[in-house]
Amino acid sequence: MTKPVLSLSDVTLRLKGNAGMLDILHGIDLDVQKGETIGLIGPSGSGKSSLLMVMGGLERATSGQVLALGQDLTAMNEDALARFRRDHMGVVFQSFHLIPTMTALENVATPLELAGHRDAFDRARAMLEGVGLAARADHYPSQMSGGEQQRVALARALAPEPDILLADEPTGNLDGANGAAIMDLLLGLSDHHGATLVLVTHAPELAERCDRVVRLRDGRIDGEAARQAAE
Template sequence: MSSQLQSGVSGGAKTEMIALRDVHLTLGSLAGDVNILHGVDLSVMRGETVSIVGPSGSGKTSMLMIVAGLEQATSGQVVVGGQDFGALDEDGLARFRRDNLGIVFQSFHLVPTMTAVENVAIPLELAGRRDAAERAAAVLDQVGLGQRLRHYPGQLSGGEQQRVALARAFAAEPKLILADEPTGNLDADTGAQIVDLMFSLARDHDTTLMLITHDSTLAAACDRRVEMRDGRLTGGAALKAAE
């Protein structure tokens, strides 16, 4: 791997946040091995927003899970935030996620028996933050839920639940946010509000954002749109030089 890939270009240029090189993923099934990803190459710069688009079953979520360290590539190199995932065991990957990543899912994934503020405090508590509750309340206020801190997910609308999920993802100020269909379960107006909020939070925290979406408006709002089909990136300048 070149020194440019590892540390970026001198002179104040941005460095890579995500570097996938010839990544393959093969999973076993009762019918035999299934090839999910076929030699994926992808470069995402720090602070960039990138949308991944393509038909269902094209491998988008599998690629996202590899970037999150939740799925291990069969072969190839995965470097996120300068860390080569091949050098980390499961515990190391878990620590890396805790310290560097926020993840937003389509179905919110909130703990139903915990209040909004308790849900947002989870990653902060795992990181050992003594101010977890205070920080969680502050971020919920930032996303417009300052009056809903003690409400449970079942007492919140879909849009409010996704705001809680965004607050949880951004609470620890991660370097990278990964989002899988963040507006998929929302109506158009609520989805547009969530998009605006997500990009505002990303700008405020200089966070790299990579998201999967079928929403053309959301995809177009990103700095770059990358297309995926049949486990391969087929368009959208997947590799971008550090400049």
């Protein structure tokens, strides 16, 4: 059997809060295979976003081990983690995190430039076309709707063709129609590029479009369900 793209073993996370130390994650064991799409669901405060951040090395596990593409993220320093994310991961945030002083094209091209791609702007333009925003390439985030900004963020995350795509409530700020459209793009582009997708969402109907749904409760995995094959 091939090795998982992501493998978490007995992962815990403790963070300092206003009232002292808080236990966020408790003994998480989870394997994600190459090309698999995972929907993380659960009530607010269950640890979904924290688990996603630990998977991306954006939050360091307090104990346990996080392997990504066979590399131990828990053993890397911040510089090594940043390089690993640059070369292998795309992250899509609910709040978009676009650079307001850059056009859509520049926002998408930036990670490609940082990765040393000489054709960064050509690839960025093709990616914007892929998400239906070719005509908006020279517009700034403030000139675009929420749905358009999220499509730019999605294009930016996928332009470097990452092995792993992490999406934290990517449809949370959007209405139903725009949310469904972003989910269509997310799954379609992930499938096209062969990226492994882990998606945090409050919407069960979106999570159920993934290959597997993982439910969290109180920082623990509370159950898993594979998508039923079509008849």
